[in-house]
Amino acid sequence: MKHFLKETDLQSHEVAEVFALAREFKAKRGRHVPPVLAQQTWAMIFSKSSTRTRVSFEVGIHELGGNPLFLNRNDIQLDRGESIEDTAKVLSRFVHGLIVRTHDHSDVERLAAAGSVPVINALTDFLHPCQIYTDAFTMAERWAERGGDLLASLKGRKIAFLGDTACNMPNSWILGAGMFGMQIALAGPAEFEPTAEIKALATAEGFDDVYTFTTDPFEAVKDADVVYTDVWVSMGKEEETKARLAQMAPYQVTEELFASAKPDALFMHCLPAHAGEEVSQGVLDNERCIIFDQAENRLHTQKAIMAVLAQQPRG
Template sequence: MTSPAIRHYLQFCDLSADEYAYLFERAAFIKRKFKAYEKHHTLSDRTLAMIFEKASTRTRVSFEAGMYQLGGSVVHLTTGDSQLGRAEPIEDSAKVISRMTDLVMIRTFEQEKIERFAANSRVPVINGLTNEFHPCQIVADLFTFLEHRGTDAEGKPDMARLAGKTVAWVGDGNNMANTWLQAADLLGFTVHVSTPSGYEIDEKLAFGGRTPRAGSYKVFKDPMDACRGADLVTTDVWTSMGYEAENEARRKAFADWCVDEAMMAVAQPDALFMHCLPAHRGEEVQAEVIDGPQSVVWDEAENRMHAQKALMEYLLLGRL
């Protein structure tokens, strides 16, 4: 076992392709033990602090249940308990909380907040979601894709099988889209992006000023064209948390960006559909798609927990 220096996970690009290969294989191992009701207490006596300025069902349950399943304990802090940067400076909160816990997960608004916290933390910090990025969700999505379409002869995730695949992103150029772009750039697949006018992706934000790999993403005005030949079609709600004031304007702008059966029909015959949830049937996706045979959203939701267990274990213990 090797113990790395303190590592934070704030964006998808914070880990290497080799590290993701390890995480996917480790997540599969941890999931098999979970399904067999076998104890896996690698983080016994470790404590995870969860700080929520944005509420979430899946993020809380997946991290909290996952940490308990690893033998650790959890401290849950809400906006009223923590108020990052309000009751006290973020830097001070980080210095205090990281002296009392072993790992911190933060779900907040601006990416700048989590970066300031991490810069002053003595323990690893994980991005549970910010306005700009959602790396834990994309790790779970990729793990789910590999489970269904990318295993080797022994049934283990084979990350090499992501190379050359196409993911269609239909909808808002939001934190999920930004993270998909980082993942494609790093792992060798392509993202087809289709967003309404005025809601495009921001390449500078997504890549932090870096030049992405040629062919890592392509932009399409017509969502049908983005889905054509895709191995995975995925979307998100039209109005993310924090943008509720724009709800009516977004409903009108996104009217043609509902993933429907016609879009799935032009994708690969064995294409999968994913959604990070919560979903609004009849808005960003037809009920016939999310509840249909190509949908793997429930596996995707469960896999948040298994992928995050592998991530927490890796940040604290390194490769086992």
């Protein structure tokens, strides 16, 4: 049974299929699209609140002909002592796929190991693969010639990621950069260097040479095709707000910093954005800021991921 827990879970031909389907689904939205999830119910187990993730998955399942079943963690027996393994086995008898947004990455791994339906990681504290595939697709839309090879347009490109460089988004971008033939330059405070866990995974995947880390934001953005940032205080880190805002202040994406990248560089952010913290309002207002294209493309890319996973026989 194939799952999508991290960026490298799909093979190269499946990644190409995801991108091709995302392009097709976007072009044909509102017109006839094969109901690839017809007569299927996909359960969405969410331990974290969300806007883009929940709405895009619910709408996407519906548009593919399926039924989305939203389950807040408090609505099921997980918080009353039922094991993750038993939950996976029970839900596998009822539904055709699980979409999970939670804290511990081990939760999605255990659900996938114990169940017999596809599991999609809709965000953990360690990785956010749906966002990375969406971001890469959004970049490729800009760079590929009309009707051209989306994946080929990514090769050799450079991303600069600034701020909190030890959380799920930069972790996922290290894997994504390796998958898509890109480079990523990370810039943040010294104590936010990528963790041993993501370094070990990158080494295991053969991606040691796709990322660098520096404490100098201008060094990171030099020759960058994309300047990327995320919130400085992720969910669950609220008690660190004051310290993080002080530590991260030199890494705000300002107009000056953005101008130090390539002249046609794009600005990206997975949202929600906090103007005046990780990014200035001037950068958010720049015509090369494509954050709402990213948000929209969550729908199309995630539909494509579900379509690819739904093709496999039920376990």
